[in-house]
Amino acid sequence: MLFLNIIVAGLLTGAVYGLMALGLSVIFGVIRVVNFAHGEMMVLAMYGAYVANAATGLDPLLTLPLVTLALFLFGYALQRGLINRYIARPEHEQFLLLLAVATIITASLLMGFGPDARNVQLDYAYDSYQVGGVLLDKVRVLAAGGAVVGAAALWGFFRFTRTGKAIRACADNQVGAQVVGLDVKRLYAVTFGLGAACVGAAGCLMLLLVDVQPYIATDYTLLAFIIVILGGLGSMPGALLGGILVGVSEAVSGFVIEPSFKSAFSFALLILVLLVRPQGLLGRA
Amino acid sequence: MSAAPLLEVQGLAKRFRGLQAVDGVSFAVPRGGIVALIGPNGAGKTTTFNLIAGVIVPDSGSVRLDGVDITGLRPDQACRAGIGRTFQLVKPFAGLSVLQNVMVGALRATSDMGAAREASWAILERLGLADKAESAASSLTLAERKRLETARALATRPKILLLDEVMAGLRPTEIDQMVRAFADLARETGVAILLTEHVMRAVMALSHHIIVLHHGQKICEGTPEEVARDPQVLECYLGHAPAAGGT
Amino acid sequence: MSGLSPRGAAALGLFLAAMLVLPLFANAYIVSVLVVVLFAAYFGQSWNIMTGFTGQLSLGHALYVGLGAYTAAALFVHWGLLPWVGMIAGMAVAAVAGGLIAALSFRFRVGGVYFALLTIAFSEFTRILFGHFKWVGATEGLFLPVSNLTHDDPLRLRGSPTMFYYLLLAMSLAVLGLSHLLLNRRIGYYWQAIRENEEAAASLGINVFRCKVLAMALSAALTAAGGGFLAFYDNNLYPDTAFAIGRSIEIITAPIIGGLGTLFGPILGAFLLTTLGETMTSLTSGLEIAGLKQWLYGAALLAIVALQPAGLWPWLRRLLRLEERRR
Ligand SMILES: Nc1ncnc2c1ncn2[C@@H]1O[C@H](COP(=O)(O)OP(=O)(O)OP(=O)(O)O)[C@@H](O)[C@H]1O
Ligand SMILES: [Mg+2]
Numbered sequence: 001m002l003f004l005n006i007i008v009a010g011l012l013t014g015a016v017y018g019l020m021a022l023g024l025s026v027i028f029g030v031i032r033v034v035n036f037a038h039g040e041m042m043v044l045a046m047y048g049a050y051v052a053n054a055a056t057g058l059d060p061l062l063t064l065p066l067v068t069l070a071l072f073l074f075g076y077a078l079q080r081g082l083i084n085r086y087i088a089r090p091e092h093e094q095f096l097l098l099l100a101v102a103t104i105i106t107a108s109l110l111m112g113f114g115p116d117a118r119n120v121q122l123d124y125a126y127d128s129y130q131v132g133g134v135l136l137d138k139v140r141v142l143a144a145g146g147a148v149v150g151a152a153a154l155w156g157f158f159r160f161t162r163t164g165k166a167i168r169a170c171a172d173n174q175v176g177a178q179v180v181g182l183d184v185k186r187l188y189a190v191t192f193g194l195g196a197a198c199v200g201a202a203g204c205l206m207l208l209l210v211d212v213q214p215y216i217a218t219d220y221t222l223l224a225f226i227i228v229i230l231g232g233l234g235s236m237p238g239a240l241l242g243g244i245l246v247g248v249s250e251a252v253s254g255f256v257i258e259p260s261f262k263s264a265f266s267f268a269l270l271i272l273v274l275l276v277r278p279q280g281l282l283g284r285a
Numbered sequence: 286m287s288a289a290p291l292l293e294v295q296g297l298a299k300r301f302r303g304l305q306a307v308d309g310v311s312f313a314v315p316r317g318g319i320v321a322l323i324g325p326n327g328a329g330k331t332t333t334f335n336l337i338a339g340v341i342v343p344d345s346g347s348v349r350l351d352g353v354d355i356t357g358l359r360p361d362q363a364c365r366a367g368i369g370r371t372f373q374l375v376k377p378f379a380g381l382s383v384l385q386n387v388m389v390g391a392l393r394a395t396s397d398m399g400a401a402r403e404a405s406w407a408i409l410e411r412l413g414l415a416d417k418a419e420s421a422a423s424s425l426t427l428a429e430r431k432r433l434e435t436a437r438a439l440a441t442r443p444k445i446l447l448l449d450e451v452m453a454g455l456r457p458t459e460i461d462q463m464v465r466a467f468a469d470l471a472r473e474t475g476v477a478i479l480l481t482e483h484v485m486r487a488v489m490a491l492s493h494h495i496i497v498l499h500h501g502q503k504i505c506e507g508t509p510e511e512v513a514r515d516p517q518v519l520e521c522y523l524g525h526a527p528a529a530g531g532t
Numbered sequence: 533m534s535g536l537s538p539r540g541a542a543a544l545g546l547f548l549a550a551m552l553v554l555p556l557f558a559n560a561y562i563v564s565v566l567v568v569v570l571f572a573a574y575f576g577q578s579w580n581i582m583t584g585f586t587g588q589l590s591l592g593h594a595l596y597v598g599l600g601a602y603t604a605a606a607l608f609v610h611w612g613l614l615p616w617v618g619m620i621a622g623m624a625v626a627a628v629a630g631g632l633i634a635a636l637s638f639r640f641r642v643g644g645v646y647f648a649l650l651t652i653a654f655s656e657f658t659r660i661l662f663g664h665f666k667w668v669g670a671t672e673g674l675f676l677p678v679s680n681l682t683h684d685d686p687l688r689l690r691g692s693p694t695m696f697y698y699l700l701l702a703m704s705l706a707v708l709g710l711s712h713l714l715l716n717r718r719i720g721y722y723w724q725a726i727r728e729n730e731e732a733a734a735s736l737g738i739n740v741f742r743c744k745v746l747a748m749a750l751s752a753a754l755t756a757a758g759g760g761f762l763a764f765y766d767n768n769l770y771p772d773t774a775f776a777i778g779r780s781i782e783i784i785t786a787p788i789i790g791g792l793g794t795l796f797g798p799i800l801g802a803f804l805l806t807t808l809g810e811t812m813t814s815l816t817s818g819l820e821i822a823g824l825k826q827w828l829y830g831a832a833l834l835a836i837v838a839l840q841p842a843g844l845w846p847w848l849r850r851l852l853r854l855e856e857r858r859r
C-alpha cells in the first residue's frame with residue numbers, strides 16, 4: 001500500500017512537471033528554439049507566487065491567473081524584443097542568448113531575495129484524502145488538478161481559437177504561413193508567451209509542493225529537457241506523458257534505490273529513449 | 286573499348302508512401318557516353334539519381350557500375366565506387382572558399398594538399414570559376430553555385446558524373462559555353478555523364494542518348510532525333526512543361 | 533583557414549612574448565587569474581574541435597574534464613602513478629567515452645538539438661554515478677596529498693601557480709598548433725565540410741560517421757588532459773563540481789564569444805570572459821549585493837551576442853587586418 005501511495009504521489013507531481021514541460025515543447029514545436037531559460041522562468045513564476053503570498057497571504061492557487069498572465073507578457077515581450085531576431089541563426093547563438101537571459105533572471109532573483117529557500121505556509125499543507133486505501137495529499141491533488149486544467153486550456157486554445165489554429169499552421173509550414181499573410185513574428189511571440197504561461201501556472205502549483213530558491217532553476221531546465229525528449233519534443237500529449245513518467249520514476253527510484261539516484265534514473269531513461277526512439281515516445285518520426 | 290556499359294540500372298523502383306516515384310526503370314550509360322534523363326516535373330529524375338548515388342535505398346532493382354554491384358551502398362561508398370553527383374537544390378559548403386569547396390572533393394583522390402590544390406585549380410579553370418577561387422562560396426550566384434557543385438563532384442575523379450539541372454537559370458550564351466565545356470570534358474577525360482535538364486537546347490546539343498521518364502516509368506529512349514519525334518514524348522511534354530527554356 | 537598577415541604574425545609574436553614574461557612581473561593574484569584564463573582557453577580550444585570545426589553542438593564537455601581529472605587523480609592516489617601517465621590514461625578513457633557517445637548517437641541518427649541534450653544527459657548521469665563511486669571517494673571527494681615542496685616539480689605536478697601557468701601555456705599552444713595543422717589537412721577539410729553540409733560531404737566520399745566520431749574522441753581526449761591537469765592544480769575533486777553542468781556551459785561560452793570554429797576565438801574569449809568575471813567581482817565586492825556580479829555578467833553576454841553574434845575574433849581580425857584577405 002505504501003508503494004501505491006508513492007506511485008500516486010509521483011503521478012500527481014508528474015502532472016505539474018508535465019505542464020512545465022508542455023511550455024518547452026510548445027515553444028520548440030513552433031519556433032524551433034530550445035528555451036534554455038525554461039527553469040529560470042519557472043523559478044521566476046514561483047517567486048511571483050511567493051511574493052503575492054507574502055504580501056497578501058493569498059493562496060498561490062488564487063494568484064495563479066495573475067502570475068500566469070505576467071509570465072505570458074514576459075514571454076511575449078522576450079520573443080518580440082529579442083529572440084525573434086535569432087530564429088534563423090545557428091543553434092549555438094540561440095543557446096548563448098538564452099543563457100544570458102537565464103543568467104540575468106537568476107541573478108535578479110538572487111539580488112531580490114538572496115540565496116535562501118522560501119516557501120508558502122498553507123493551513124491545509126498536511127491534509128490528505130483517503131481513497132480506497134490510498135492516501136492522497138491534498139496539495140498534490142490540487143496541484144495536479146490545476147495542471148490538468150492548464151493543459152486542457154492550452155489544448156482548447158490551439159484547437160478552437162483563430163490564433164491557435166494559425167500557430168499550428170505556422171508550426172507545420174512556416175513559409176506557407178507567411179505566404180497566406182500570417183504575421184509569423186507575432187504568432188511566435190504569442191507562442192513563447194503561452195510557453196511562459198505554462199511555466200507560470202506550473203510554478204504556482206509547484207510552490208504548493210516544494211521550496212523555492214534561485215539556484216534550483218537549472219534543475220528544472222534539465223527536468224523539462226528530460227521530459228520533452230522522453231515524450232517527443234514538440235508533442236503536447238508527449239510532454240504530459242513524459243512528465244508523469246518522470247514523476248513516477250523519481251518517486252519510485254527515490255524510494256526503492258536511494259533519493260540521490262532518482263535523477264540518474266531519469267537520465268538513464270532519457271538516454272535509452274533517445275537511442276532507441278530519438279523522436280521520443282509520442283513524437284513524429 | 287569493352288562492350289559492357291559503364292553504368293547499368295535494372296528495374297529500379299522506389300515508392301514514397303502512396304506515390305510510386307520510380308517504377309521499374311532500366312537503362313545503361315556507356316563509357317564516355319553522355320546520356321540525358323528527361324521528363325516533366327515530378328517524373329522521378331532526381332529520385333533516380335538519389336537511388337544511384339545511395340541517398341535512397343531502392344525497393345527493388347539494381348545498380349551496377351563498371352561491373353560492380355553498388356545497389357544500396359551509402360552515398361560516400363557510392364562516391365568512392367566512382368559516382369560523382371550534384372544536387373538540384375544546391376548544397377555548397379557556404380563557410381568555405383570556392384577553392385576549398387573543390388579541394389574537399391579533390392582530397393578524395395589524393396591526400397597531398399598541394400596536389401589537391403592544383404587539381405582543384407585546373408577544374409575551376411575548366412568550369413570558368415577560377416577568378417572566384419578565393420571568394421566565399423556563399424557569395425556566388427545560383428548559376429555559379431551549380432557550377433561549383435559540378436566542380437566539386439568532378440574533383441573526386443568519378444567514373445560517371447550525375448548532373449541534376451546544372452544549367453537551370455543560365456542565359457543562352459552561358460548554356461552554350463557549358464555545353465561545350467561538358468562535351469570537352471567527356472571527350473578529354475573519358476568521364477561518362479548522366480544529366481537531367483529542362484533546358485532542351487542543352488539536352489539536344491549535348492547528349493548522345495536520351496531517356497524519357499514519366500510518372501516514374503521509362504516511356505521511351507533513343508537518340509535526340511528519335512526522341513524528338515516520339516508521339517508519346519510530345520504528348521507528355523505538351524501537357525506539362527514548355528519544350529524549351531525551362532521553368 | 534587563411535594564414536596570418538604580417539601584422540597578424542607580429543601581433544601573435546608580441547602576444548606570445550607578453551605571455552612568456554608576464555608572470556615575472558605579475559603578483560600572485562594576477563598569475564592565478566591567468567591560470568584560470570589558460571584553463572578556459574585550453575578547454576575551449578578542445579571543445580572547438582568538436583563544435584567549431586565539425587559542427588556538432590556538445591553541451592556536456594564537463595564529462596571529459598571529470599573523467600580526465602578523476603582518472604589521473606585516482607591513479608596517483610591509489611597506485612602512485614605519475615600525473616602525466618595518469619593524464620594519458622584519462623585521455624584514453626575520455627576518448628573511448630566520447631567516441632562511444634558519438635557512435636551511439638550518430639549511429640541512431642541523433643543530431644542537432646537532440647545530440648546536444650544527449651551530451652548533457654550523459655554528463656549528468658556520470659556525475660550522479662561518481663557520487664556513488666566509493667573508490668574515488670563518492671560525494672565525500674577525492675583529495676591529493678599536498679606536500680610542502682620548496683621547488684617546482686613538473687614531473688609530479690607539484691609546485692607554484694607559475695609552474696602551472698607555463699605548463700598550461702605550453703598545452704594551450706600545443707592545441708593551437710594541432711588545430712592549425714588539422715584544419716589544413718584532409719581531416720580538417722572533411723570536418724568543416726560536415727559542419728557546412730553533411731549530405732554534400734557524404735556525396736564527396738566522406739565517411740561522415742567516422743569523421744564525427746573521430747572529432748568527438750579527439751576533442752574528449754584533449755579536454756581530459758586539461759581535466760587531469762586541473763585535478764593536480766586544485767588538489768581536490770568532487771563529482772558535483774568536476775562534472776557540473778555549469779562547467780560545461782563555461783567551457784563553451786568562451787569560444788562562442790571569441791568566435792566559434794576559429795583558431796584564436798577560444799583564447800580571446802577566455803581572456804575576455806575571465807577578466808570580465810574578475811572585474812565584476814572586484815567592482816561588486818564592496819557592495820555585498822548577492823547576484824549583482826552574475827547580473828552584470830549576463831548583461832555583458834547579452835550585449836556580445838546582440839552586437840557580435842559570430843564572435844569577437846572575426847570582428848577584431850577584420851578591424852586590425854590580422855589575417856590575409858580572401859576575395
Ligand atoms: N523524400 C520524398 N518523400 C516523398 N515524396 C518524394 C520524396 N522525394 C521525391 N518525392 C516525390 O516523388 C516524385 C518524383 O520526384 P523527383 O524529385 O524525382 O522528380 P523530378 O523528375 O526530379 O522533378 P523536377 O523536374 O521537378 O526536379 C515527386 O512527386 C516528388 O514529390
Ligand atoms: Mg529533380
